[in-house]
Amino acid sequence: MRIDLHTHSSASDGTDSPAQLMAAAAAAGVDVIAITDHDTTAGWDQALAARPDGLTVVRGTEFSCVYRPDDAHRIGLHLLGYLFDPEDVALRAERVRLRETRATRARTMVDRMAADGIPITWAQVQAIAAGGPLGRPHIGRALVQADVVPDVDTAFRDLLSSRRPYYVRKADLDVFDAIRLLRGAGGLPVFAHPIARRRGPVVPDEVIARMAAAGLVALEVDHPDQDSDDRAHAAALARDLGLIGTGSSDYHGSNKPTPIAVCTTPPDAYEALIALPSALQPVGP
Numbered sequence: 001m002r003i004d005l006h007t008h009s010s011a012s013d014g015t016d017s018p019a020q021l022m023a024a025a026a027a028a029g030v031d032v033i034a035i036t037d038h039d040t041t042a043g044w045d046q047a048l049a050a051r052p053d054g055l056t057v058v059r060g061t062e063f064s065c066v067y068r069p070d071d072a073h074r075i076g077l078h079l080l081g082y083l084f085d086p087e088d089v090a091l092r093a094e095r096v097r098l099r100e101t102r103a104t105r106a107r108t109m110v111d112r113m114a115a116d117g118i119p120i121t122w123a124q125v126q127a128i129a130a131g132g133p134l135g136r137p138h139i140g141r142a143l144v145q146a147d148v149v150p151d152v153d154t155a156f157r158d159l160l161s162s163r164r165p166y167y168v169r170k171a172d173l174d175v176f177d178a179i180r181l182l183r184g185a186g187g188l189p190v191f192a193h194p195i196a197r198r199r200g201p202v203v204p205d206e207v208i209a210r211m212a213a214a215g216l217v218a219l220e221v222d223h224p225d226q227d228s229d230d231r232a233h234a235a236a237l238a239r240d241l242g243l244i245g246t247g248s249s250d251y252h253g254s255n256k257p258t259p260i261a262v263c264t265t266p267p268d269a270y271e272a273l274i275a276l277p278s279a280l281q282p283v284g285p
């Protein structure tokens with residue numbers, strides 16, 4: 001069994017359409033795939049409609065959250081949510097709010113670049129995002145199209161990183177609020193790449209323990225952005241806290257070099273996850 005529980009389609013900042021994502025999963029010999037676009041469920045129906053016979057699809061999303069120990073500090077972190085009710089009013093309102101603030105934030109970033117003579121336009125970036133939640137990878141592709149940079153990775157390094165003057169922060173979603181919202185909608189909250197140090201500061205173990213007490217169900221242990229020590233630490237922490245340990249690729253199509261299913265979830269972890277009560281069930285064999 002090959003199980004990949006974290007992937008993105010063109011409904012957010014991946015490059016494969018939901019149907020292409022299903023085909024890519026099948027071609028890679030994947031048995032279970034989760035579609036976890038940022039702040040949207042817009043790809044779910046297309047993914048299910050295109051689901052190859054042997055493939056099981058887990059419907060999910062990914063929220064960028066923040067942990068604020070005090071007024072002066074903030075640590076960004078990502079929360080996956082699986083199998084929640086897409087009609088839940090509170091959670092749906094939050095997805096809408098996050099998408100709206102993503103748009104204003106991306107527009108500000110593009111305006112700052114244009115004001116500096118960088119030849120990209122808001123219309124171009126909107127066309128690339130095709131109505132989905134706007135993210136920096138869409139601006140990155142506009143920069144590649146305009147020959148400002150050779151690839152999206154260089155765009156991140158040279159222009160889009162939080163250390164660059166063009167960067168604008170996204171809206172805050174407190175991670176404990178996100179856990180409550182997901183649980184309230186019958187969803188299963190999972191801490192994505194909890195110890196991905198290469199992405200920046202990570203939260204202390206004590207915070208992960210509080211997240212577990214608040215309703216978190218799993219930690220992503222195997223992830224391309226976590227080295228072997230961090231994976232071992234995440235696995236030990238999951239065991240200590242009674243959490244499930246998952247693994248996933250965080251595939252984004254050609255926006256990132258990571259192949260689909262480069263990291264996977266052990267079958268017993270997957271079985272434990274889907275045995276938990278949830279509003280939706282996986283679709284497939």
Ligand code: AMP
Nearest residue numbers: 013134135136137152153156252255256
């Ligand atoms: P945003 O959510 O708009 O702040 O953009 C962050 C997204 O950019 C994440 O979901 C990552 O998938 C993606 N990302 C981060 N770093 C890179 C990179 N070096 N190359 C391509 N995509 C990246």
Ligand code: FE
Nearest residue numbers: 008013038252
């Ligand atoms: Fe992304």
Ligand code: FE
Nearest residue numbers: 062078192193
């Ligand atoms: Fe993430």
Ligand code: ZN
Nearest residue numbers: 006008062250
């Ligand atoms: Zn992701």
